Amino acid sequence: MSEVYAARRTRLKEYCNAGGSAAALVSRPANVRYLAGPAPRGAVLLLGKTEDLLVCAGPIEGRSAQERPDEALRVQTLPGTGGGDPAVAAAGLVAGQGADSLAVEEHHLTVARHRALGSVAPRLRLAGLGCAVEQLRVVKDEEEISCLRIGAEIADQALGELLESILVGRTERHLALELERRLVDHGADGPAFPTSVATGPNAGRPGHRPTDRRVEEGDFLSVCLGATYRGYRCEIGRTFVIGTAPADWQIELYDLVFAAQRAGRESLVPGAACRDVDRAARQVLDSAGYTEGLTALTGHGVGLEIDEDPQLSPAAMGKLDACVPVTVEPGVHLPGRGGVRIDDTLVVRPEADGGPELLTITTKELLAL
Amino acid sequence: MSEVYAARRTRLKEYCNAGGSAAALVSRPANVRYLAGPAPRGAVLLLGKTEDLLVCAGPIEGRSAQERPDEALRVQTLPGTGGGDPAVAAAGLVAGQGADSLAVEEHHLTVARHRALGSVAPRLRLAGLGCAVEQLRVVKDEEEISCLRIGAEIADQALGELLESILVGRTERHLALELERRLVDHGADGPAFPTSVATGPNAGRPGHRPTDRRVEEGDFLSVCLGATYRGYRCEIGRTFVIGTAPADWQIELYDLVFAAQRAGRESLVPGAACRDVDRAARQVLDSAGYTEGLTALTGHGVGLEIDEDPQLSPAAMGKLDACVPVTVEPGVHLPGRGGVRIDDTLVVRPEADGGPELLTITTKELLAL
Structure with missing residues (x-):
């Protein structure tokens, strides 16, 4: 080194x-x-x-x-x-x-x-x-990307184990702490940022801090966590439904955010303008009428800090290079009802190398837990 | 409010x-x-x-x-x-x-x-x-002190529960995470600062970050934690011995740090110069020959931040007022062998009111766990 x-x-x-x-x-x-x-x-x-x-x-x-x-x-x-x-x-x-x-x-x-x-x-x-x-720091070398990849694997493992446990009746705070314990169990230096667990009306709120609200049947449950590994910080966010079958409005909202997130991911190519990646994700939500309350960013760089350049926002300048790791994390939150966020960490790669490399591989199907 | x-x-x-x-x-x-x-x-x-x-x-x-x-x-x-x-x-x-x-x-x-x-x-x-x-912010009102008192009770509870569990074979990282989970269990907003658990040669190192070292028989184990309650942050630090009976050098070192900490606590009176409180604790260690490697502070104010004014250090200016909460936390670390830290949060009170109010009431006897 x-x-x-x-x-x-x-x-x-x-x-x-x-x-x-x-x-x-x-x-x-x-x-x-x-x-x-x-x-x-x-x-x-x-x-x-x-x-x-x-x-x-x-x-x-x-x-x-x-x-x-x-x-x-x-x-x-x-x-x-x-x-x-x-x-x-x-x-x-x-x-x-x-x-x-x-x-x-x-x-x-x-x-x-x-x-x-x-x-x-x-x-x-x-x-x-x-x-x-x-x-x-924006363009990473393969050693740095390897640290991010290991961190993402750790976060995937911690999240996967949580999904196998019983969730109903547990508080947001406890679920967040359990995730952080599991991150360390699997070899993380620690959480990459304070773990966010949001249930029911809190689900989908960006940066939600866990409360004493308990998971209930029928809730959306959104989780955002990340591991720090050798100093490098990654991020994953998923939204689930608690119970046997999601309601129609939940399926619709989920499909919409999923489509927005996919549009963002697919636009991650070397040379793409950062604002265009943001627009790709944002316009899916916009055209469905969700213009209010969207976050300032739909993604950002990650590395030694959890929020680095580049910023994926409407006002962002600059273009993406190969070997730049970014999050793509659009979401919608409906006050009083809850919402959906889907968040991946990916590395920008040329199409010849297979396109963007997804580091956080937990499924993005809408799981009913 | x-x-x-x-x-x-x-x-x-x-x-x-x-x-x-x-x-x-x-x-x-x-x-x-x-x-x-x-x-x-x-x-x-x-x-x-x-x-x-x-x-x-x-x-x-x-x-x-x-x-x-x-x-x-x-x-x-x-x-x-x-x-x-x-x-x-x-x-x-x-x-x-x-x-x-x-x-x-x-x-x-x-x-x-x-x-x-x-x-x-x-x-x-x-x-x-x-x-x-x-x-x-230096002088607190009774509402603020009440938040610190509740935070200290929570930290005492979390620490007390840990001491009842089996410690040998567990890693510093896991013990730290368990303490943080217990803080939240008992109503803390979260930890007041990253919990420090240090075993064996790490014990007594100020600000030690937990590693994968496991607790062994004969170790010193030093723990420093605190709860945030309604924004207010307190701090407690204790050192224990693992096993049936401490070694002679462990008893001697413990008694010395205990004497230094008591001298610091007893000098907490309204009107005392901050440097005199520091000197009271420091000179006990100094006169036993532990001049090297002492920390810059033997204590500091606490409140909305974990490290506030006043600073208890040789160069500190100013005097203590009533209703100022401070830590008293001298320690000695012997490279390669470990050491002892003892840390309380107290509120400066006039003698007429009973002298300094101890918020962190976990015993300071040398427990063999």
């Missing part, structure tokens, strides 16, 4: 040099991890003129081999019990090395921290690094 | 007016919750010249009564599917109302968001609100 991290840092340095900054300070945790490997909380990466340095507030010792940063990096741990800010320490170091400008992540540093950097190194010009690291 | 929120907002406005800003924008989530009640993710609170306004990116509808913001507040939800920034929208609104300055939370807003506020309202002077809301 060390070569992979080094190659990523080289690409970023080329970008910085082209922008006129010899040095860069990466502070956003997922970006630090991308360029340096797993690091203690609050660690920052300094890409210097002559050397790269990971500045940590806490110790590396005691961390398991899998939780250590790139061993090729020099690590500096802040001394004492002062609780200092690694970013400020890094700015002091780079100023001491004679750098005249430092590119920083202005979308991550707060105004107060930025000012503290300026105070410790008043001659250092603080430039903006923009979202350069986030942009590097 | 509505009067409580209104009174808090009034206090903040008095502070802002004294600082020369007629309007303030609160964006840090715990601060928004303190002043406005539970609000959707990303919501910001605008304290205007004439009216207070909660600006939300997501809908309030569908939230349970307990998850809704103060009903006396006017709520504005951003329209459409644009995914706009409520802080930017609020700055535009207040500029439109003719305000000339706006105090913002520079320790929360990123440089990029701050710039976007400036762009949408170029004539608005952006001042600093400092940590004014955090300072208001």
Whole structure:
């Protein structure tokens, strides 16, 4: 892995040099991890003129081999019990090395921290690094995709086991916790995001937080979960019906959302505009009259964070590349009645390679449980 | 509750007016919750010249009564599917109302968001609100302390049940998940922070993240958990020995950390300097030769966040007031051997009221499990 991290840092340095900054300070945790490997909380990466340095507030010792940063990096741990800010320490170091400008992540540093950097190194010009690291992260290598694939398998397993158990009478909160336990059972680092379980009138609500409502006969039950595996986060969402047979309105609504989700999936080709993927899914719901209450996104990138670029939305710019993992997750929620969400994680692949690779393979038939 | 929120907002406005800003924008989530009640993710609170306004990116509808913001507040939800920034929208609104300055939370807003506020309202002077809301939050009212007390009871229950079960052979990860499930079983909103379970050589490591290591005979087992109840977060940490009888070194180390923790607890009186509380605990460990590897803090405030002011550290400024809940949590970790942490949540009370109120009442005897 060390070569992979080094190659990523080289690409970023080329970008910085082209922008006129010899040095860069990466502070956003997922970006630090991308360029340096797993690091203690609050660690920052300094890409210097002559050397790269990971500045940590806490110790590396005691961390398991899998939780250590790139061993090729020099690590500096802040001394004492002062609780200092690694970013400020890094700015002091780079100023001491004679750098005249430092590119920083202005979308991550707060105004107060930025000012503290300026105070410790008043001659250092603080430039903006923009979202350069986030942009590097969009296209994944096969190692990263393999982590997502394993995470998706874990989520599929956890969900499959839940479906075999008795659901009626159990609360949303308990089902969510059980899913999270099963994710860890099957080898996840942990859940990729707070697991959402929504029953009856809650079903289909985007980002629903589990309540004490119990599963009842006739309910829609929608579930959204994901596993983190070696830092990579995937997502799956499914909707079921509780009882022997779904009602007609449930079948109709399900078929509609299914059609929208399929349209989104089928439009995932390298070169497709992100807004066109969004439109493909959205117009199926639109043309059935569900214009109100749709979410801002019908999908998004996943990776070291659960919500990354690209965004699949009406206002999105940019096009999809091969090897970009995204979710496709349209849904409809009818206030007071419930609704349907269907959510997959897929990797954009050229048609010659078989088209989009579905990572979350749990069936999308409407199951009556 | 509505009067409580209104009174808090009034206090903040008095502070802002004294600082020369007629309007303030609160964006840090715990601060928004303190002043406005539970609000959707990303919501910001605008304290205007004439009216207070909660600006939300997501809908309030569908939230349970307990998850809704103060009903006396006017709520504005951003329209459409644009995914706009409520802080930017609020700055535009207040500029439109003719305000000339706006105090913002520079320790929360990123440089990029701050710039976007400036762009949408170029004539608005952006001042600093400092940590004014955090300072208001330090001293709790009895309603807040009651939430912490219930949270502590829940954590005590979850921990007590775990101790009755068989531990040998189970992994740190599973024990942590079981504790979290039990927290929710007993009525917590969720864990107050990621539950830490550490066995053998991991025991006593501050902030240890659970691994697949299994509990073995003769291990130290240290556990740190907390419940969130109505938004308020408490913390308890205990260390046990697995097996019939602890070894001599384990008893010695335990007694030492216990003495340090007791010294910290006993120094919690209104008017005590925070650094003196830290020193009381720290010097017990220091004088036994454990100067290396001590954590930066021996305790911290708790409330809507798990780590709030005051900080109990050598460099801390300020004094304790009555009705301030803090943790006291010294520990020692011996690399390769393990260690001991003991952690309570207490409320500072005057001696006339019986001295510090212990919220986490699980025994601190060295139990052999």
